[in-house]
Amino acid sequence: MTHKDLHFVHIRQDGLYWVATTTADSSPFTVIEFLSRLTGLIKDYCGSLSEKSVQMNFALIYELLDEVVDYGYIQTTSSDVLKNFIQTEAVSSRPFSLFDLSNVGLFGAETQQSKVAPSSAATRPIQTSREQGGKSEIFVDVIERMSVVIGSNGVLMKADVEGEIRVKCYMPSCSEMRIGLNEEFTIGKSQLRGYGAAVRVDECSFHQAVRLDEFDSHRILRLCPSQGEQTVMQYQLTDDLPSAPPFRLFPTIERDSGGRLLMYLKLRCDLSPKSSAINVSATIPVPKGSVSLSQELSSPDQSSELQPQSRAVVWQIPRFPGGTQLSALFKLEVTGLSSASMLEVGPVGLSFELPKFTATGLQIRFLRLSPIQPGPSQRWVRYVTHSDSYTVRI
Numbered sequence: 491m492t493h494k495d496l497h498f499v500h501i502r503q504d505g506l507y508w509v510a511t512t513t514a515d516s517s518p519f520t521v522i523e524f525l526s527r528l529t530g531l532i533k534d535y536c537g538s539l540s541e542k543s544v545q546m547n548f549a550l551i552y553e554l555l556d557e558v559v560d561y562g563y564i565q566t567t568s569s570d571v572l573k574n575f576i577q578t579e580a581v582s583s584r585p586f587s588l589f590d591l592s593n594v595g596l597f598g599a600e601t602q603q604s605k606v607a608p609s610s611a612a613t614r615p616i617q618t619s620r621e622q623g624g625k626s627e628i629f630v631d632v633i634e635r636m637s638v639v640i641g642s643n644g645v646l647m648k649a650d651v652e653g654e655i656r657v658k659c660y661m662p663s664c665s666e667m668r669i670g671l672n673e674e675f676t677i678g679k680s681q682l683r684g685y686g687a688a689v690r691v692d693e694c695s696f697h698q699a700v701r702l703d704e705f706d707s708h709r710i711l712r713l714c715p716s717q718g719e720q721t722v723m724q725y726q727l728t729d730d731l732p733s734a735p736p737f738r739l740f741p742t743i744e745r746d747s748g749g750r751l752l753m754y755l756k757l758r759c760d761l762s763p764k765s766s767a768i769n770v771s772a773t774i775p776v777p778k779g780s781v782s783l784s785q786e787l788s789s790p791d792q793s794s795e796l797q798p799q800s801r802a803v804v805w806q807i808p809r810f811p812g813g814t815q816l817s818a819l820f821k822l823e824v825t826g827l828s829s830a831s832m833l834e835v836g837p838v839g840l841s842f843e844l845p846k847f848t849a850t851g852l853q854i855r856f857l858r859l860s861p862i863q864p865g866p867s868q869r870w871v872r873y874v875t876h877s878d879s880y881t882v883r884i
Contacts, residue, residue, distance in 0.1 A: 503529045504539035512562075527567040528558065534569050534718030536580050543581075550578040569718040626867035628715070629658040630669060630857055634849050635878035638735050642883045649731040651849045652878070653691075655723040659715040661859075661867065668704075669711040669722070670855035677725075689732070689851045691725040709855075725850075732851050734760050736767065736844060739882040743835050751777065751822040751832065755805070761812030761847065770807040770842040777801075777834040779825035786819040794818065810842075836884030844875040 491498040499521040500509040508525045533539045535554060536547045544551065557575050558565060566572065634653035641647050655669070672689045679690075696702065697713070700722050704710040713722060740756040753774065759767055776796070783796035783803060794805045805818055824831065854871045 499525070501525045501529070504533075506539060506541060506544070514562075524564055524567070528555075530719060531558070531567055531569060531572070535576065546581040547578075550576070550580055553578050569716055573717060627660045627870065628667070628857075628859070628867075629656075629870045629872065630854060631656045631658070631872045631874070632848055632852055632854065634852075634875040636736075636849050636875055637879045638731075638877075638881065639879075640735065640739070640882045644738070646731070646735060649729060649735065651727040651731070653725050653727075653848070653850060653852065654721050655711075656719060656721050657713075657715050658719040659717050661715070661717070666712060666714055666860050668856070668858045668860070669713075670857075671709040671711070672851070672853050672855065673709055675709050675852065689853075690730075691727045691850060691852075694723065694725040696724075697722045725852075727850055731849060733849075736761055736849075737840055737842070737880070737882075739772075739838055739840075741836070741838070741882075741884050743832060743884060745827065745832065746821075749827060751780075751824050751827055751835075753803070753820040753822070753835065754817070755820070755838075756815060756817045757807075757810075758815040759810045759812050761844070763811070763813040765812040765844070765847055767810040767812075767842045767844050768808065770810045770840070772805040772807075773839045773841075774803045774805070774820075775801060775834065775836060776803055776822055777824050777827065777831035779827070779831070780822050781825060782823040784821045788817045792816065792818070794820065796822070836882075838882045838884060840880040840882065841877045842880070843877075846873050847875050848873050849875050 495513050497512050497516070497518075498509060499512070499518050500507050501522055502508075503526075508529055510521050510525055512521065529539060531554060532544075532551055535550060536543045553576055554572065557572055558567060632653065632655055634651055637648065637650040637652075638646070639648040657667070674688050676688055676690045677694045678692060696711070697720060699713050699715075699720075701712040704712060711722060715722075736759065738758045738760060740758070742752075742754040744752050746752050753776075755772070755774070757772065761767065778801060780796060780798065780801065783794070785794050787794065787805075791809070792805065792807050794803060796803055803820055803822070805820075807816060810816065853873075857869045857871060859867070859869070
């Protein structure tokens with residue numbers, strides 16, 4: 491956006507708008523990249539990105555900007571360089587977020603399998619002192635986003651997965667970290683590797699700091715992580731899922747003798763019985779003129795509401811165990827209900843989070859640091875898949 495001789499460039503990150511202004515004829519992509527790095531830097535130093543954390547850490551953010559930008563010229567966005575100059579301590583603030591990686595426990599790799607990290611472990615500032623609970627820890631998070639379209643006949647029409655491996659480091663010094671992936675991990679439709687079930691992706695890219703000399707032979711990523719958070723690997727799988735979609739919906743839409751619209755929904759979770767989905771929400775578009783809702787839900791922890799402005803019924807399920815089925819009967823009073831208006835029902839959109847689960851099957855075999863860190867240190871690995879767009883046509 492331009493006003494007179496002033497150019498405005500912005501990005502939206504974690505519900506906040508980050509804006510830069512310039513009078514020079516600068517590349518907008520350079521400014522967008524700078525804003526992206528700046529938000530990552532502020533998140534590292536403040537622990538989280540929210541309106542409250544910005545308000546509470548205004549002095550720290552001002553000090554960061556003073557070091558990052560000098561007379562309008564970008565100096566550095568490296569946390570390793572800035573840690574020698576930043577003196578202000580962060581004030582922690584932990585807002586709730588559906589997809590915040592700290593809301594579900596982080597499960598350890600190798601010898602840490604039976605332990606669970608505290609919920610605030612991965613959202614503290616990188617400069618937290620040991621008196622405030624700062625530990626030598628490193629977190630590796632495998633995060634996947636699933637886009638699925640299921641036809642009205644139950645046939646899978648589209649299935650895409652985008653994933654990334656994030657590293658968040660609280661080590662004061664770490665010369666090298668080695669991350670071992672599945673030995674059967676393949677990129678593209680190349681020859682299968684190993685003897686287990688293949689873990690395939692179509693595309694894969696790596697952070698510039700990742701060394702790949704052991705990747706082709708042993709599927710090992712090597713890097714020297716800096717303090718803070720960075721994405722070391724991104725990958726994509728298109729039009730394929732190695733297993734069945736996590737949810738199946740069986741809808742019945744009809745009109746009763748009293749002129750009400752009846753929606754009977756059966757939702758089945760096809761995960762392993764040992765797994766569970768959390769924060770499941772189904773959004774069902776309803777006809778214009780829907781004025782009231784009554785419901786019959788299969789368990790007391792479920793809830794639903796009619797949202798007239800968005801013309802939708804929202805069915806919420808806090809926890810959904812794998813291998814089970816839940817049902818809901820919705821009775822809607824609709825002004826002027828007709829056969830044509832009944833066609834306005836659907837498609838159903840699902841949002842959810844699947845802890846300890848990856849849709850592609852990608853796993854971390856090991857996480858090793860060298861040289862061995864002096865004093866106590868902990869390594870944590872976390873897997874999570876959430877819905878980017880999960881649509882079921884009726």
